[in-house]
Amino acid sequence: MGALTYQSLDDAIDHFLQTMKSGFPCVKLTRTDGEATRRYKVEPPFQSLREFKPLDAGELQIQYKNVANMTQTENQQWIKTWVFRMALTIAHELTHFFTGYKTGDARPITPPNVSVPGWEGGEAGRAWEVATFGGIVEFWSDGNDLNQPGEPIIFADLGRDTEGRPVSARYVEAFAGGSKSRERETGKESPRAPLL
Numbered sequence: 001m002g003a004l005t006y007q008s009l010d011d012a013i014d015h016f017l018q019t020m021k022s023g024f025p026c027v028k029l030t031r032t033d034g035e036a037t038r039r040y041k042v043e044p045p046f047q048s049l050r051e052f053k054p055l056d057a058g059e060l061q062i063q064y065k066n067v068a069n070m071t072q073t074e075n076q077q078w079i080k081t082w083v084f085r086m087a088l089t090i091a092h093e094l095t096h097f098f099t100g101y102k103t104g105d106a107r108p109i110t111p112p113n114v115s116v117p118g119w120e121g122g123e124a125g126r127a128w129e130v131a132t133f134g135g136i137v138e139f140w141s142d143g144n145d146l147n148q149p150g151e152p153i154i155f156a157d158l159g160r161d162t163e164g165r166p167v168s169a170r171y172v173e174a175f176a177g178g179s180k181s182r183e184r185e186t187g188k189e190s191p192r193a194p195l196l
């Protein structure tokens with residue numbers, strides 16, 4: 001691994017995001033496990049942060065079924081929730097690209113201290129969710145209609161007995177509408193985690 005330097009973490013995040021915007025990695029819709037994943041190239045893609053090229057950093061793979069279901073629903077509330085869910089999915093994966101950006105490693109492993117309670121080892125995406133939303137967001141659906149995105153439920157950690165709280169529909173609506181509000185209101189009920 002080459003010597004990688006940056007002025008500050010803020011500078012690194014800013015440069016990473018600007019660079020990702022200027023040339024996003026290849027996106028593939030696949031039958032991946034879960035919501036999405038990355039596939040990295042074998043060789044280290046770059047030797048310094050300033051050489052980082054998103055197209056060489058790997059590809060973003062998204063669960064094609066979710067995209068198909070999202071585009072087929074005509075329920076306006078569901079569409080908003082799908083936008084919220086997809087944004088979380090992609091932002092989660094971007095944190096893993098950011099790990100590669102910072103380490104210069106072609107197959108970056110998240111440092112173990114970048115994680116959340118209840119998860120073994122590092123998990124940058126989950127850590128980002130806790131930092132951004134105050135918890136881990138899961139989507140629960142009754143499975144009756146594949147086009148439904150599920151109800152977003154937020155959990156403080158990944159413990160099996162941790163109770164979740166529904167994310168406020170108002171927040172999801174504002175988020176899907178592009179609001180920059182930092183409001184993180186959640187509902188008052190506390191259903192038990194359906195599965196984790």
Ligand SMILES: [Zn+2]
Pocket residue numbers: 092096123124125126
């Ligand atoms: Zn992850």
